[in-house]
Amino acid sequence: MSTVATPAPVPRRRRRRRTKLQRRPTRLGWLLLVPALAVVAFVALYPLGKTVYQSFTNQEFLAGLEPTKWVGIDNYRTLWHDTIFRDTVVLTIKFTAITVGFEFVLGLIIALVVNSSFKGRGLMRAVMLVPWAIPTVVAAQMWKWMLDDTFGVVNDLGVRLHLLSHSRAWISDPATSLASVCAVDIWKTTPFVALLLLAGLQVIPNDLYEAASVDGANKLQQFWRITLPLLRPAILVTLIFRTLDALRVFDVFQVFFGYRLGAQSMAVYDQSTTVNDGHVGYGASMSVAIFLIISLFVVIYVTFMRTTEE
Amino acid sequence: MKHRRLLVLAGVVGAVALVVSLSVAAAGSKKATHAQAAAALQAPKVPNAAAIRKKYGGQKITFVGDSVGLGHVRDTKLAKRFTKDTGIKVSVVPHPAASDQSYAQLARAFSSKSSSIDVAMIDVVWPGAFAPYLVNLKPKLGKQAKLHLGSIVANDTIKGKLVAMPWFGDYGILYYRTDLLKKYGYKAPPKTWTDLFKMAKKIQDGERSSNPNFAGFVFQGNAYEGLTCNALEWIASAGGGHIIDNGKVTIDNAKARTILDAMSKQIGAITPRGVTSYQEDQTEHAFDNGDAAFARNWPYQYGIGATAGSKVKGKFNVTVLPHGAAGKSVGTVGGWQLAVSKFSKHKAATIEFVRYMTSPAVEKFDAITNSNVPTIVSVAKNKAVVKANPYLKPAIASVPRVTRPAKFLGTKYNEASKVVYQGINQILNGSSSSSVLPQIKAKLQQIMK
Numbered sequence: 001m002s003t004v005a006t007p008a009p010v011p012r013r014r015r016r017r018r019t020k021l022q023r024r025p026t027r028l029g030w031l032l033l034v035p036a037l038a039v040v041a042f043v044a045l046y047p048l049g050k051t052v053y054q055s056f057t058n059q060e061f062l063a064g065l066e067p068t069k070w071v072g073i074d075n076y077r078t079l080w081h082d083t084i085f086r087d088t089v090v091l092t093i094k095f096t097a098i099t100v101g102f103e104f105v106l107g108l109i110i111a112l113v114v115n116s117s118f119k120g121r122g123l124m125r126a127v128m129l130v131p132w133a134i135p136t137v138v139a140a141q142m143w144k145w146m147l148d149d150t151f152g153v154v155n156d157l158g159v160r161l162h163l164l165s166h167s168r169a170w171i172s173d174p175a176t177s178l179a180s181v182c183a184v185d186i187w188k189t190t191p192f193v194a195l196l197l198l199a200g201l202q203v204i205p206n207d208l209y210e211a212a213s214v215d216g217a218n219k220l221q222q223f224w225r226i227t228l229p230l231l232r233p234a235i236l237v238t239l240i241f242r243t244l245d246a247l248r249v250f251d252v253f254q255v256f257f258g259y260r261l262g263a264q265s266m267a268v269y270d271q272s273t274t275v276n277d278g279h280v281g282y283g284a285s286m287s288v289a290i291f292l293i294i295s296l297f298v299v300i301y302v303t304f305m306r307t308t309e310e
Numbered sequence: 311m312k313h314r315r316l317l318v319l320a321g322v323v324g325a326v327a328l329v330v331s332l333s334v335a336a337a338g339s340k341k342a343t344h345a346q347a348a349a350a351l352q353a354p355k356v357p358n359a360a361a362i363r364k365k366y367g368g369q370k371i372t373f374v375g376d377s378v379g380l381g382h383v384r385d386t387k388l389a390k391r392f393t394k395d396t397g398i399k400v401s402v403v404p405h406p407a408a409s410d411q412s413y414a415q416l417a418r419a420f421s422s423k424s425s426s427i428d429v430a431m432i433d434v435v436w437p438g439a440f441a442p443y444l445v446n447l448k449p450k451l452g453k454q455a456k457l458h459l460g461s462i463v464a465n466d467t468i469k470g471k472l473v474a475m476p477w478f479g480d481y482g483i484l485y486y487r488t489d490l491l492k493k494y495g496y497k498a499p500p501k502t503w504t505d506l507f508k509m510a511k512k513i514q515d516g517e518r519s520s521n522p523n524f525a526g527f528v529f530q531g532n533a534y535e536g537l538t539c540n541a542l543e544w545i546a547s548a549g550g551g552h553i554i555d556n557g558k559v560t561i562d563n564a565k566a567r568t569i570l571d572a573m574s575k576q577i578g579a580i581t582p583r584g585v586t587s588y589q590e591d592q593t594e595h596a597f598d599n600g601d602a603a604f605a606r607n608w609p610y611q612y613g614i615g616a617t618a619g620s621k622v623k624g625k626f627n628v629t630v631l632p633h634g635a636a637g638k639s640v641g642t643v644g645g646w647q648l649a650v651s652k653f654s655k656h657k658a659a660t661i662e663f664v665r666y667m668t669s670p671a672v673e674k675f676d677a678i679t680n681s682n683v684p685t686i687v688s689v690a691k692n693k694a695v696v697k698a699n700p701y702l703k704p705a706i707a708s709v710p711r712v713t714r715p716a717k718f719l720g721t722k723y724n725e726a727s728k729v730v731y732q733g734i735n736q737i738l739n740g741s742s743s744s745s746v747l748p749q750i751k752a753k754l755q756q757i758m759k
Contacts, residue, residue: 061417062439062721149584150523150601167522169583174739258408258587260533260739261732275414277725 048291054284061278068281075285085286087262088269089293094178095265096246099185103242104235106186107193112227114194115201125198132191140255143184147171171256177263181252189245193238200234201227236305240298247294266290351679353391354671366659367397371428373663374416376646377404378590379610384680392666398659408589409433409535413724416440420651428654429664431646435716435723437466437473444473445650450661451475457670458685465713466647474647475668476685478676480608481641481711482543482631483701485615487603489625490517499629503544503572506604506632510580513603521601526580528596529606531738532587537731538714539642540606544569546712548634553730554715559754561730562747569634570734570743577738586738598622606631608644609701613681628701630709643711645683677702722757729753 055075059068079085114125131139146153149169158164170180204227212222250267257263259272270290274283356362375385382404389400405412413436419427420443432440447455448471455463458476466474484506486499490513500506510526517524530536538553546552550566553559577585582596590607597605598614600621605611615622630639648664650657666672673684678698684690696702716723733750737743 060721061421062442144587148582150525150582150596151599167583169578169586172584172586172739256587258533259728259732260587260735262736272728275418276410276728278417278721279725 051284051287054281055288056285057281059280059284061275061280071281075282076289078282079285079289084261084264085266085269085289088264088266091178091262091264092247092249092266095182095185095249096243098178098182099189099246100239100242102182102186103190103193104239106190107238108197110190110194111197111201115198128191128194130191131188132195134188136188136251137255139188140184140252143180143187144171144256147180174262177257181256184252184256185246185249189242193242196238196241197231197234200231200238204230233305236301240301243297243301244294247297248290266293351675353387354669354675356392356395356666357669359395362396362398362659362662366656366662368399369656369659370399370401371654371656371660371663372401372403372426374403374405374427374430376431377407379594379614380680381610384676388667388672388675392663396662398656398663400663405431407591410724410728413439420653423653425651425653425655427651428656428660429648429650431477432474432649434462434465434479434643434645434647435714435727437468437647437649438716438719439721439723440649441468441471441473443652445652445654445657445661446471446473447475447650447661447664448472451665451668454665454668457688458668459687461711462645462647462685474649475664477646477648477668478673478682479685480610480644480646480683481709482539482606482644483609483628483641483706484631485597485605485607485611485626485628487513487622487625488627490603499627500604500632503547503569503632503634507572507576507580510576510603514580517603523601525582525585525596525602527576527604527606528581528585528588528593528602530589530593531577531581531585531735532589533732533735534589535727535731536589537734538727539644541570541730541734542642542712542714543606543631543640544573544634546640547631547637549637550634552712552715554718554754554758557718557758559751559758561754562751565634565636567743567747570737570747574737574740574743577740586735597626609681609683609699611681612699612701613679616681628706630706638710640710640712643713645685718758726754726757729757 056070056072057068058071058074110128114121114128118124134142145151147155147170149155149167149172152167154170155164155167159167168176170176208226208230209222212226217225248267249265250271253263253265253268254271257268259268259276264272266286267290270283270286273279273286277283373385373389376382382402385402385404389402393399406415413433416427416430416432416436417439418424420440437444452472455472455475459479462476462479463472466472466476484499491497491499491509494509494513494516496509500509506527514524514526530540542553545561545566548565548569550563550569551560553561577583582588588596590611593605593607594611594614596602597607597611598620609628612628614620615626617623631641633639648667650660650664654660668685670686670689673686673689674692674695676682677684677689677692677695681699683699683702684695689695690702690707701707714723714727719726729750733746737746
């Protein structure tokens with residue numbers, strides 16, 4: 001897929017001669033970049049650096065007059081043995097696998113449908129985005145009411161249609177709590193996945209399909225041989241986006257479960273440790289750990305993307 | 311061309327989403343109808359208003375106030391009156407409804423030395439944690455503090471400094487449906503938890519035929535601060551101590567296990583299964599909607615249930631909470647204080663506002679319009695106040711109050727309480743008390759070290 005050719009090695013002498021001419025615009029270029037770099041340093045590097053620094057201290061929220069001390073890797077040692085944190089990592093990865101899997105398959109189907117031409121396609125494309133446009137906290141609260149066992153519409157419909165024998169407390173019951181929170185995320189984010197994949201589908205030239213038809217390939221063969229391979233870059237971008245988003249999920253879990261043990265995502269536990277308990281140092285070490293876990297996924301994806309591109 | 315069309319459609323989608331979210335938000339504000347009841351009474355005048363205006367008129371202060379029930383309506387009304395009389399502008403910001411989140415908000419503001427908050431309402435368990443960041447009110451308000459309940463003033467006095475003024479003092483009470491008790495042949499509300507379970511079961515079985523959503527008993531079971539209050543009442547009323555007694559963790563004992571297991575068995579039987587994610591608002595909603603026979607809540611629910619438009623108006627009453635086999639009825643002390651931030655730029659003007667808000671006239675106004683428990687003894691005895699608030703009848707008002715173990719924990723209270731409510735929530739969701747209570751005990755001991 002890569003169309004950018006590797007630049008031919010430039011002879012050293014020629015390069016030197018061009019420096020004087022080149023230098024001025026280069027310097028100007030750097031000068032113009034400075035404000036942007038300063039902003040990045042201020043909003044991204046500084047907080048990140050500060051978090052890493054804090055993770056080696058015993059800083060507390062309301063320590064009063066007690067000074068903050070450097071404690072080395074103590075926080076990380078505690079974190080390694082923190083079974084609650086381990087549970088949240090497992091739960092969050094489970095959540096990510098389930099939601100990203102469903103969202104991808106459903107999103108691909110929807111993208112294929114709205115990519116074909118039919119009457120009212122524009123309206124369809126707009127309508128399918130509605131769940132994505134609702135703020136997550138609002139959507140989560142809405143679903144919390146809809147899933148309630150006394151006045152929720154989901155149970156009411158289920159019982160009336162004889163799909164359920166009785167009302168169920170989807171959120172409170174540990175057996176169905178993960179499923180309920182996944183369902184809301186899938187409902188909300190599938191349109192986004194569909195949109196990204198749709199963008200990928202639209203750049204596939206139509207004449208490829210025409211040629212394939214002429215050669216006698218059926219629709220299924222066209223999908224496997226043309227659509228899927230050419231969609232690969234879009235798929236990878238989509239999966240990276242969604243995986244990273246899912247790994248740092250906070251709002252749905254917090255609205256649905258509060259701080260219920262065994263139902264906290266990594267971000268919820270980190271937030272409650274830092275803000276509720278006031279353990280800023282320990283919370284920072286957790287943030288760094290979450291950062292590393294997420295980076296791991298990024299590295300895996302990016303490596304995968306590179307190897308398939310070559 | 312194609313892209314522009316997409317953009318327009320995206321705009322349409324955005325608009326639709328906005329409408330949806332607004333209507334969801336509007337659905338949450340049904341309380342507006344209750345506000346009309348409170349409108350009948352006028353906010354009291356500010357004493358010495360002219361002198362205050364001369365000194366501090368034109369200053370602007372920010373008050374982080376109430377958001378539960380009719381609290382915000384009252385705050386706005388009183389602040390408006392105060393501004394009108396004194397010229398001090400008060401902007402009222404409601405705090406997050408979950409008290410643990412409200413704590414975090416204040417902790418953030420204080421630890422960053424922010425002057426954006428001048429006065430805030432703080433929970434009865436917070437003075438110890440926030441003391442270093444609060445103004446000593448004793449020099450200016452010490453005299454007025456003498457009017458308030460001694461036990462609460464003592465709670466708000468840290469190392470000899472009065473860091474907060476008592477504002478209103480809650481305690482847990484039992485709401486019950488008088489019409490349903492009569493219908494099912496009961497003459498009096500339940501005395502013990504076992505009575506309550508039996509009565510709730512019978513009423514629920516009977517009512518389910520006409521109302522499939524009916525539940526016998528609702529309370530606050532979500533994993534949040536409110537569950538610590540509920541659990542303390544269950545355990546203390548069964549003779550199982552107060553979680554921490556005399557600096558020692560006592561929560562893991564046979565009486566506590568018995569009552570917690572008994573309570574756990576009721577989940578989904580006489581309560582909605584979803585009660586383990588209920589907070590105050592869901593409890594109030596279920597009871598005032600006619601979907602519950604019994605409810606445990608703070609006194610504020612009385613005012614909402616008694617307004618026109620409530621489905622249970624005239625059909626309910628309140629009493630002390632039931633007790634276990636070996637205990638006495640108790641009520642967890644809740645309640646709120648007003649505290650002035652050390653980082654405020656207008657401390658003197660803010661203290662005048664606190665003086666007004668914690669005066670007998672305002673407490674009387676609050677008790678009648680908002681059914682909050684006055685912390686001023688003479689107001690609590692006032693006839694008009696008692697008439698509006700039946701829970702102030704001597705039999706109920708004299709129930710022993712239990713306090714959460716904040717004094718043993720200071721700044722670590724929040725973390726300790728989280729351990730308690732997470733554990734109790736696990737028990738309610740089906741774990742056995744014999745496996746969870748030892749864990750709670752170990753964690754609390756770790757925190758107190």
